[in-house]
Amino acid sequence: MSKSNRLDTNQAKSKAYYIFSFVVVFILAFLFAFPLYWIITGSFKTKQEIMSTTPVWFPSVFTGANFEKLMSSRSAPLFDLKLFGYVITGPTVPAALRWLVNTVFMSVTSMLLTCLTAAMAGYVLAKKRFWGRGIIFSLIVCAMALPKQVILIPLLREMSALKMYDTIWAVIFPIVGWPFGVFLLKQFAEGIPTEMVEACRIDGASEWRTFTDVMFPMIKPGVGACAIFTFINSWNDYFMQLIMLTSSKNLTISLGIATMQAENSTDFGLLMAGSALASVPIIIVFLIFQKYFTKGITMGAVKG
Amino acid sequence: MANKKISVNPKSRRLMVHETVTAYLFLLPFLIFFVGFVLYPMIMCIITSFFDATMGREDIFIGFGNYKELFADPVFWKALWNTLIIVLVSVPVTCIFSLWVASAISKMPVAATSAFRCIFYLPVVTGSVAVTMVWKWMFNNYYGIFNYIGQATGMIDQPINWLGDPKYALGCIILILLTTSVGQPIVLYVSALDNVDKSLVEAAEGDGATQMQAFWKIKWPQIMPTTLYILVITTINSFQCFALIQLLTSGGPNNSTMTIMYYIYYNAFKLYRYGYGNAMGVILAIVIAILSAVQFKAGQEK
Structure with missing residues (x-):
């Protein structure tokens, strides 16, 4: 076989393989998207359609009954703010709405606190040489390699001692302390030329100005990645919420659905409505910020 | 601004002190959360594993008792x-x-x-x-x-x-x-x-x-x-x-x-x-x- 011939057969083979792999990936993607499709359509199905032994692939009429049931009893205040000893209580709403408010508050607060603390810490770990830097960095790496769950029991007792048990802060603070964000932003900050920072210092800017005016704008893509990563992870983090939150008005949406399941374990219509409420907002956020998210995952892995 | 001149000699002790102090000021917010809610519980996890610990009473030291039972x-x-x-x-x-x-x-x-x-x-x-x-x-x-x-x-x-x-x-x-x-x-x-x-x-x-x-x-x-x-x-x-x-x-x-x-x-x-x-x-x-x-x-x- 001459060389050009062999190249031709190679090309023909690779073309066939390309088409084959496209078909297989397409089928797999369909299977991966199916559970989500099943949640969303399931939440609009009638009881008969849910309970039928022959699956109803697409609801014949879109019923709101499942969502109505989810929202049926008004049992929790929309919010309660504690200010200077006064408690401001919002109107009484269905518990699921309160859970959504809690989840949004938790995710946004964790995200803001994580980004701020991680950007500051990542900047100095990347750009400053100081005593104890090596120790701090190796502690961070060690903590990241250990399973998060081993700290839960001591954390529970600590939160009880600090009177934070069954408050949303008991979930937020450990998320902020988790060092992935610092690790990620240190990687970003290392990519910024040190001369930029030094030039700014020589021009007489204070350390804080150097950080806010030079460093922060330059690591913005990293901060974006860190933000979206923390937001999605804290929205979906279940174990910590399960252990720290107990009273109905303090639950998050995923924990709330899980609790509902204990009482209505086969009312799949209701459970799908709850699941849709928990997952659709975060999927929309993911799709909008997808680019940053992918960047965060890959940057965090470099030298991982 | 006194440190400005010294920065000519990067190994200077005073510069190092300055750098260390600023570095820790920047690290402080993160370290509070990291030490308080990650590191401390990790250490406590190891320590408590040598105790018979439950709710509402003092822990009792039992050495490797938990591990033996495990x-x-x-x-x-x-x-x-x-x-x-x-x-x-x-x-x-x-x-x-x-x-x-x-x-x-x-x-x-x-x-x-x-x-x-x-x-x-x-x-x-x-x-x-x-x-x-x-x-x-x-x-x-x-x-x-x-x-x-x-x-x-x-x-x-x-x-x-x-x-x-x-x-x-x-x-x-x-x-x-x-x-x-x-x-x-x-x-x-x-x-x-x-x-x-x-x-x-x-x-x-x-x-x-x-x-x-x-x-x-x-x-x-x-x-x-x-x-x-x-x-x-x-x-x-x-x-x-x-x-x-x-x-x-x-x-x-x-x-x-x-x-x-x-x-x-x-x-x-x-x-x-x-x-x-x-x-x-x-x-x-x-x-x-x-x-x-x-x-x-x-x-x-x-």
Whole structure:
């Protein structure tokens, strides 16, 4: 076989393989998207359609009954703010709405606190040489390699001692302390030329100005990645919420659905409505910020 | 501003002090959370594992008592065994599956690559509770889609109680775990394959190398660091598989889906045996550390 011939057969083979792999990936993607499709359509199905032994692939009429049931009893205040000893209580709403408010508050607060603390810490770990830097960095790496769950029991007792048990802060603070964000932003900050920072210092800017005016704008893509990563992870983090939150008005949406399941374990219509409420907002956020998210995952892995 | 002059000599002690002070001021907000809510609990986990600790009374020091009891506990061994099965099945399958999918989609046009990458990431973003709920329905005895498809295609004669049967329950858990764990590896592999030197691949193909040869001889060595990272994170994730078990089977039937993670939860938050749970946490951490070290060693030798 001459060389050009062999190249031709190679090309023909690779073309066939390309088409084959496209078909297989397409089928797999369909299977991966199916559970989500099943949640969303399931939440609009009638009881008969849910309970039928022959699956109803697409609801014949879109019923709101499942969502109505989810929202049926008004049992929790929309919010309660504690200010200077006064408690401001919002109107009484269905518990699921309160859970959504809690989840949004938790995710946004964790995200803001994580980004701020991680950007500051990542900047100095990347750009400053100081005593104890090596120790701090190796502690961070060690903590990241250990399973998060081993700290839960001591954390529970600590939160009880600090009177934070069954408050949303008991979930937020450990998320902020988790060092992935610092690790990620240190990687970003290392990519910024040190001369930029030094030039700014020589021009007489204070350390804080150097950080806010030079460093922060330059690591913005990293901060974006860190933000979206923390937001999605804290929205979906279940174990910590399960252990720290107990009273109905303090639950998050995923924990709330899980609790509902204990009482209505086969009312799949209701459970799908709850699941849709928990997952659709975060999927929309993911799709909008997808680019940053992918960047965060890959940057965090470099030298991982 | 007094420090300005000294910065001519970078080894100056005063500059070092200045740098250290500013560095710690910047680190302070993070360190408060890190030390307070990550490091301190980790240390407490080790310390409490030597105590008989529960709610509402002082801890009693019992030395290695918890560990001795642990090694004599048949449920612990069952849990460890199940956890290892989950890890040994899901880690290789996740890696091979995600590598194949990533190499297939990375050859496609950019829009298709990012669309597929998104779809495979969806089960992760959907969140463990929502994912678990829908699978619970799909596996259901009466209204589940699996029994319908199995019967319609003649693969099974009568409905199977997937999650209630010790023969199938662990397999079902592993299947769900797989769908939620390939998302991140695919993202990582796609970006790693993008970074492979294209000219080397083209040169090899120009010399008549087949696709397989080009892959194993050129791409595979270059994506080795990514593979290592994926092995480590997938191992850790598989060890931590918890929500699925808590919501679907609670470790049952007959402990057939009991894992270390769930057994820790069960001891600590159902039986309030904090010390015993912590001892298990320490063992789990040691097992994970050893496995990660072995994987790194093996990866570096290649």
